[in-house]
Amino acid sequence: MPSDRLADIELLPELGRHPRVDLGLIRSGLDPLRRLGDSLGITLYAKRDDTQPLAMGGNKTRQLEYYLGLGAEQGCDTVLITGAVQSNFVRSTTAAARRLGWHALVQLEDRVPKNDPVYAASGNVLLSQLLGAEIHRFPEGENEAGADANLDRLAEQCEQRGRKPYVIHLGMDSQPIGALGYVYAALETWRQFQDLGTMPDYVVIPSGSGLTHGGFLVGARAIGWDVPVHGICVRRAAELQSVRIATRAAEINAMLDNRATLTPQDILVDDTTLAPGYGRINDAVSSAIRRAARDEALLLDPVYSGRTMAGLISLVERGLIEPGASVAFIHTGGTPAIFAYQNDLVPEGSENGEVLPQGSVAV
Numbered sequence: 001m002p003s004d005r006l007a008d009i010e011l012l013p014e015l016g017r018h019p020r021v022d023l024g025l026i027r028s029g030l031d032p033l034r035r036l037g038d039s040l041g042i043t044l045y046a047k048r049d050d051t052q053p054l055a056m057g058g059n060k061t062r063q064l065e066y067y068l069g070l071g072a073e074q075g076c077d078t079v080l081i082t083g084a085v086q087s088n089f090v091r092s093t094t095a096a097a098r099r100l101g102w103h104a105l106v107q108l109e110d111r112v113p114k115n116d117p118v119y120a121a122s123g124n125v126l127l128s129q130l131l132g133a134e135i136h137r138f139p140e141g142e143n144e145a146g147a148d149a150n151l152d153r154l155a156e157q158c159e160q161r162g163r164k165p166y167v168i169h170l171g172m173d174s175q176p177i178g179a180l181g182y183v184y185a186a187l188e189t190w191r192q193f194q195d196l197g198t199m200p201d202y203v204v205i206p207s208g209s210g211l212t213h214g215g216f217l218v219g220a221r222a223i224g225w226d227v228p229v230h231g232i233c234v235r236r237a238a239e240l241q242s243v244r245i246a247t248r249a250a251e252i253n254a255m256l257d258n259r260a261t262l263t264p265q266d267i268l269v270d271d272t273t274l275a276p277g278y279g280r281i282n283d284a285v286s287s288a289i290r291r292a293a294r295d296e297a298l299l300l301d302p303v304y305s306g307r308t309m310a311g312l313i314s315l316v317e318r319g320l321i322e323p324g325a326s327v328a329f330i331h332t333g334g335t336p337a338i339f340a341y342q343n344d345l346v347p348e349g350s351e352n353g354e355v356l357p358q359g360s361v362a363v
């Protein structure tokens with residue numbers, strides 16, 4: 001184990017007791033975003049989990065180290081996962097399976113009402129195909145329990161074929177194992193800020209299944225770091241999401257022998273930039289994606305990281321993050337989805353792409 005990881009784990013020995021496989025994680029960078037921060041009147045940093053090395057990076061590598069650690073302990077040779085058509089989790093799981101020499105069986109749910117051949121075939125779908133996933137379809141988009149039940153049926157068929165499956169469920173009935181990866185990310189981020197000699201006033205992070213948000217929150221509180229952690233809703237309204245995060249955080253804390261002290265005030269979720277819903281772009285998201293690209297050459301996707309940046313900007317605009325504050329934006333990746341949303345980001349014939357007519361001169 002690298003020495004910096006060992007030092008971080010010493011902060012929370014309960015985490016070190018959980019099985020984990022090595023998927024080539026790096027200590028991702030903590031980059032200052034000076035131009036974007038200045039334009040918002042804050043000091044802004046990005047924790048760059050988009051740069052994790054496994055097959056175009058993202059937050060799921062951290063989660064998969066713990067899921068597949070458990071699977072490896074059980075002697076599994078196949079992993080099953082369900083997700084949206086453009087799911088990063090599906091792509092990262094397939095990649096992780098390949099790294100371990102396992103088979104990956106994935107189920108793609110029609111969660112986003114989109115009739116766009118680029119969305120259906122490019123981005124994460126293309127990568128999962130290249131990585132050799134066995135792809136199944138599930139037509140219902142908002143049926144978490146149904147999607148998990150169908151995955152179990154596929155796992156049974158897998159067993160009948162002589163394989164030993166490990167199923168990653170997303171529903172609330174399952175233990176939030178993957179969140180341990182973000183417990184660790186909180187320790188790592190805390191250490192990086194310590195080394196910089198400063199601490200952020202706020203953390204802003206996406207909140208979907210809640211394992212990233214819940215894991216980071218519990219990790220921070222377990223080491224006595226009381227920074228407010230704002231979760232930006234990417235799938236559910238704030239009312240539902242706050243219950244989900246409270247539940248998940250308690251479960252994650254239990255996996256760590258309740259090292260953290262959590263209060264209801266710790267659960268911060270914001271859905272101001274969620275409409276019209278999961279995976280559907282809006283003006284705030286598309287403007288946040290452009291601002292980050294043009295001010296910082298920072299690439300954000302429409303479903304997660306772009307929506308989270310839009311949420312961060314909205315928190316600043318509404319004064320919930322005050323002028324002059326210092327903010328850590330957790331960039332969880334999602335880069336391949338940018339290509340799948342090409343027709344939303346740069347609609348055909350639009351001037352947004354700055355493609356100038358032939359013969360004109362850019363100034």
Ligand SMILES: Cc1ncc(COP(=O)(O)O)c(C=O)c1O
Binds near residue numbers: 088207332334
């Ligand atoms: C790029 C990216 N960011 C954030 C999230 C949200 O993470 P979580 O589901 O742990 O809340 C996801 C989930 O798929 C994701 O793919």
